[in-house]
Amino acid sequence: MGNRKVIAIMLLEIRNLTVRYRRSGDDWDRPAVSGLWVAVEQGEKLAVVGESGAGKTTIAHAVMGILPPMTRVEGEIVYRGQRIDSRMPEGIRGKEIVLIPQNAYNSLNPVLPAGTQLEDLQAEDGVPSPLRRQQLRSMLQRVRLTDPDAVLASFPHQLSGGMKQRVLLAMGLLREPRLIIADEPTKGLDPVRRLGVLELLKDLLAQKQQSLMLITHDIRAAVFLCDTVVMMYRGELVEKLPVSRLYEYSSHPYTIALLNASPQRGLQAGQNAGNGISTGGRGCSYVACCSQSVPVCGQERPVWREIYPGHLVRCHVVA
Amino acid sequence: MGSYIARRTLAAAISLAGVSLMTFLLVFLVPGDPAEMVAQARFGHGVVEWEIEMVRRTEGLDRPLAVQYLKWVSHLLQLDLGHSLINRQPVMSLICSRLPATLLLACSSLLLSLLAGVPAGVIAAVKKGTRLDSVLRIIALAGVSVPGFWLSYLLIIVFALKLKLLPVGGYGTLANLVMPSVVLAAGMAGLTARLLRASLLEVLQQDYIRAAVANGLSNSKILWKYALKNALLPVVTVIGLRVGMLLSGTVIIESIYGWPGLGKLMLDSIYTRDFPVVQGCVLVSAACFILLNTCVELIYAWLDPRIRWGTGR
């Protein structure tokens, strides 16, 4: 993917990103993300799908520039032709690119009313105070909070989990961003609430031509909201394909295993999962858990192969 | 909020009742017969049997303990703490004449410790891992570990005897206040800085701070508006509890600097075995402490909306 000439205008490009966290002293963890290339076009809805520990959230935090201090980052992150990895230029973070954080329960400041936290964002943009309330009210109505004034006056602990999540959505959308990064918006929700959140997101995104980077473990949510899916396994991308091809034509053994393991397919448990034998950094990252591996998988790192326009796989077995 | 205040006040009243009982029982720790002790103080050494017996009768020391306690409490409610064994003065008036000096000292050192400890804690947390952080942490730890009575002498030697900047002791002017306040504030400031640093570091890792950063808020706004108020919550509680340490510290420090406060009164009375006065000092300082802690809890409730609205904790 790296050598392809980019023709469409890329909103966000991540080039060869590697992130390592420091354990202690000079002891570095296995890279949370390694050698990652991803691009999001203007208006594109991209889903990054993987299990916990695959490094999905690390990508989101790297783009936002909010990785913890003891982290080693290599590679480039380019937003509209401008590098934002080493230094985030003014007016991009939180304005052009926003993050809808994963943990709704703890992502609002417990000692400030929700209204104050929203108004602080407006203050950053220089919205004059008389206009603020009106703007907030209409924003909260857009995220389907029925009593905006009560919500604005509430402290976070007075709001339910779902309401907090909607306030966070409102915070994200308030400043009309070009790119929204939504980190696990459906995690831990029961079906009724999950569907509510997904439909709300779909509606909101349909109103404006904004780009979305959905980070999720929930393949169905990805199918529901996005056009393109990238599959991530232990810090690396293994497959990229249009959503329309996902169920029938996905080819990477990991994608197939994940699809089969979902309850809708009768929970076919894989042969083996997640004991993570190291390949010494040489072979395919999935070789230890792969049911179809051949000797070359353990020795050589597979390269990207385009098996259909827009459908790329990184696997020795899929030819 | 109203029910919260009512609840705290009730709890304070219960503590006060318990404190009065324990203070009353203190006198029974005195080795020997309390009647003999009172008689000795009243009639001089070499008292005879009938004198002790008379004291026992007049003071009601032959009655059951519960009756004695009730009598003591009923006097207490009329603000009567008995009389000094030494100079027969009412204990209450002795204490009242000394209390302002101690409160002045306690307040000024509390203020001083916050003025030093809060900025030090914030700077150390923000500059975590740098040389400045290490230096501040060592100073804070030294402040916690230094014995006040020793620091007093060091300061006297340096600032009063060598540099002749401040008076050796005494009461009345601002210059008299400086050294005892600094000594008392040292431990408190170190504690505040250490607690605030740890608590701020913890808060800075929270999701809501990360979210605020991702929202593009400026660093100073995040620190002062979003992080500090959360970080102060645990610190406020501990400071409230540790003001007791400050009050205790006054006992030794006041004696060293000749500061005419409650602490000096208490220590002098311990040396002269004037137990009603000791008892009164303990009771009054405990009452001050309870009052103060109730205030701290109300401040805490004001800082933390989760408590104000009667949910959580």
Next chain:
Amino acid sequence: MIKMSKKKGYIVVWAGLGILLGVALFAPWLTLHDPYEQNLANRFAPPSAEYWLGTDELGRCVFSRLVVGTRMSLFIGAAVVSINAVVGSLIGLLSGFGSRWIDALVMGLLDIVQAFPGAILTLAVAGILGPGLPNMILALTVLGWAGHARFVRSMVLSLNEREFIESARSLGYGSFHVLFRHVLPNCLGPILVFSSMEMAGAIMMAAGLNFLGLGVPVSTPEWGAMLNQGKDYFRTAPHLAAFPGLAIMIAALEFNLLGDYLRDRIDEGGLIDEWKD
């Protein structure tokens, strides 16, 4: 720990503990002179090659008295902290693990005991009981257990919420088994941290009582008592008060550092918060 990696800082902590314990253990062999020997011809001598830290008002060797005093100060601290830790932990375990009535009773008692400004009651008790080592230890433990009890109780309560305690109960283990095989082993580390920090406080408080003459007899070689005697001569012979005070501070600093270090090492799941210093 300026410009020092964490590891090196920890070496300093352990070395400091080793030196303190070593001096306390081998005190009689580390002295320069007999710490009780008076030499009225050589009073108030400043530090010299013969008397490293000078001599006091009776011509006794300050260095030797400090060395022997280490034993006394650490012994008092250790005795006080062990009593407080054992009594407090037992009460805390009982309160956290027992019935609601026991818990309410213990909490009520703790609320009252801790309503006194810490050292004032200790001072009053020590003053009323009169001087002497046992009386002093009694005064320091009358209230000291309360902090331990509250700490252990809150720890037991938070452990009670953990799944493995719940599953131990549902596997049919009796209360005693759960308490001693599952709860207590998870408390021991934090109790150690707490005790180490308490040790610093106990050493300082004991020195304070001795300084006021409410503890061991004044002539005993003990840091607080030495300071007490030295304070009368602080204008003419400041070294008499300076060195014992320094010793107290170093010991307190060491145990505070040790507590910090142990907390970094042991604290799992945030059971120990910053409440204790």
Next chain:
Amino acid sequence: MSLLELRNVSKVFRAGWFKKIEVVAVREVSLRIQPGEIFGLMGESGSGKSTLGKLALGQMLPSSGEVWWGVEDRLAVQGIAQNPYGAFNPRHRIGFALEEPLVYHDLVKDKQERRRRIGELLNLVGIGEECLGRYPGQLSGGQLQRLAIARILLLNPRLIVADEPTTMLDLPVQAQIIKLLKTVNACTGASILFISHDLHLVAATVERAGIMHGGRLVEVGYIQDLINKPAHPYTKLFVASALADAVCRPSVNDAFGAG
């Protein structure tokens, strides 16, 4: 005779000092679970399904109503926790944790015999013996959940209450645990009360299920019936939400057949 019977059970939590606050977690629920069946309990968070699980385990007493167990020994009712990472004492090795119930309840006296019994169960749950010397912190969530299942099997349970046993696990591991629960049910004949918010998961696991909403058990029936002809309005909503974004998939219809 049924293995577990709840008769008109309610559970009310009370809190507050001056103002009494009452929260009704479970409202007049009656339910029977037969020996050897896997019964699913669904509902959104806060619907009272976990409280019902605790009542079935006997960890909680009902405020009103009765809970009957058709077992001789209380130890025959066991639970599997949601969070496998917390299920084992972090200070004990796995080997000790597995031997502990046998020793404490004096079930197997001989040491060799104990080892053999533990080995058997490890084999059943598919974990190698090398984990016996490890501490819980060194094992993955999936492994710990298998070990937790092995540990309760030592006590020969007749009823196993599994409250969201897979929510903290990844998808493939989740599938393995469900498979294991089915194996356990087949091999030991123990009934399983399977509590989950995920309709798909329940559909793939159980035959009969109930749906809870606001503390009430609104509908009980065979899982196919619940999905294909839900009677209660809430069941309709619950099923429709769960299926809403899954209809585009080809294999969805066989999935419920496979359950």
